[in-house]
Amino acid sequence: MDNTRVSETSSSTLPVNKERENKWPTSSQLPQPTLLETLAVWTTGYRPDPVRELQEKSYYDYPALKAPVWSWEIIWYFFMGGLAGGCYVLATIASLFGAKEDRIVARVGYYASLLALLPCPPLLIKDLGQPKKFLNMMRVFKVKSPMSMGVWGLLTFSMFSALTAVIQAARDGLLGKWWGAKLLARLPQRALAVPGSIFAIFLSGYTGVLLAATSIAVWSRSRMLGALFVSSAFSTSTALISCILRIVGAPVKTLHKLERIEWVNMLIELVNLLAFLRITGRAARALVGTGPREKGPTFWSMMFGSGLVLPWLLQTWLLFKKQPVSPRKKKRGGLGLIVSLLVLLGGYFLRKTVVEAGHVSSADARTSLWNARR
Amino acid sequence: MLEQRGRESVSSIAQGVKQLPQLLTLLHKETPPPEEPALGFFTDTSLCIGCKACEIACKQWNQLPAATPDWSGTSYDNTQHLGATTWRHVQFIEQIERRIPAGTGQSAQQTSSTLPKLSLFQPMDSAEAIPATPPGTALPFFNSDRWLMHSDVCKHCANAPCQEACPTGAIIHTEYDTVYVQQDICNGCGYCVVACPFGVIARDTGGDGQAHKCTLCYDRLKDGMKPACAKACPTESIQFGEVQELKKNAQERLGLLQEHGVSEASLYGADDKILEGGLHSFFLLLDEPEVYNLPANPARPSNHVLPTSLGTIITALLMGLMSIFFFSNKE
């Protein structure tokens, strides 16, 4: 920045420069830290110091990195892909380890997984600069490139998800009573679901690895984004399944199990998120800061507050409240429905704010260069 | 624009399927041309006069459109950065008042009481040797103000993050070990854009939607010519040749400069440190890399894949085990 200043004599003749100078904050003029600002400082462990940061060198503060070209398509893809993978894993666990009444989780989970998966390929293709060349993605198999691996993983998982859901449909009698449906119903769904789950976990987590394997400071610095995304994928899928079950009605016992899983998942997500912010440190300002372009306000209110901490507290309260458990009873609605919806909302806003923070981070030359000093 | 893309993408799926036979021919692997010695650039910023001949020569040879004029208001550099249609870019770094002139110390302090304390005045070794002159009257030869010119370009990294990221295999190392984007393959996924630690490669959003950057004039190299920028440079600030030889020249030039008292000169990317293999297009700088918006020691993005994946797997296992526990738990 110091390079950009004009000499004193000429600055008085240049009103533009005068104005700009006056806008710079001095330490005494800084407003009192707000609640969000305090949270940002606590979680990242970095206290912004505009005066010192302005002294860091850069080329007229022009971005040192190119901005990502990704926008809403990729945000929805990350969210839906996470749901598709997570629902599949939960359904498999329910069918392998659950009691008899938990089968409904498997059924709903497999259908939800396929439904969430359907919009993914179109979203990904639309996101390309040359959508008609999307098949070129299948020219190579590149272990070093998470995007290449992602394409193959998505393809493989789609087959597993489709087959599992079709078997489920055949067993549920949705495909009619002809011989083909009977044959499908007899296929070993569980044996299929185990390898399928591995690809499901891959799909819910690789998106974080994809963002981490870039040069964008907020995405890559902590190497934690994969863990954060996979934990969000699990908590949003648990929320989605329990949300559906609460709408169609399900055994109280099953719902109770889901509630506890949701509680643990949210806790793990919270821990991952805090670790992510702390390790990312200064680079996380793009996500949690409250500066002009920083994503803090949306992040704290929509994601952290109402999308994670609030539902977790509600869930804790619900779990501690004594509930009369009559094993045969079915249940609908309830406060749990709101908890699930909040978690889903939080999961969407996590993807949205993280992707958008990447844009902000890439524009911040001084933080990018600081990140590369190592 | 976006809507148009959306409609395109719907019909594109059908088109993509129709493309299949052509794609199969793309799968066919041609035998690569025999390896040649690595070629690259040595950009010596101490010689650059900021004439922008390289920028224009590049645009002319590669038939790149002119940038839309946009006054930056910060310096004579209105191009501001490399881009999809700007593959050489000359930076103008104006370092005015790098030391405190004796006469103006007072007034400088006064203004700084209302301003953040920026180190406008960097002390220089020679500060004492130069007699103070009344402000604004110093002749260019006697003050320490300077303009640094720097012709920026793709670094043609030995381990290029853009190449490692590219999921289509569009980006390759050629037989000259330069980094090249095959335009018939690239589908504009944009992963290389965020992978490049130098902010070089960009997607041509207004144009064909694909990724573009310096080709090191691959077409000219094939015909035994030097790249257009190196040919046009009137001061030999851009030198082209075999990387090994260029690195030797660079060391010599650095030694010469330091002998003449230019102690701040340094080489950027000439050793094997940056990205674990060095840059085939490297620079001689007269200040810290950050002054030129160059990252001092960027991480190699592909190194993040393994640790991040590990964290992902551990979290997934933990959550899976918890779910198994709660599902099999019979109260």
Ligand code: SF4
């Ligand atoms: S500088 Fe960027 S675009 Fe050029 S080879 Fe290196 S990573 Fe690729």
Ligand code: SF4
């Ligand atoms: S935009 Fe093109 S060159 Fe860049 S990573 Fe994607 S396919 Fe490869």
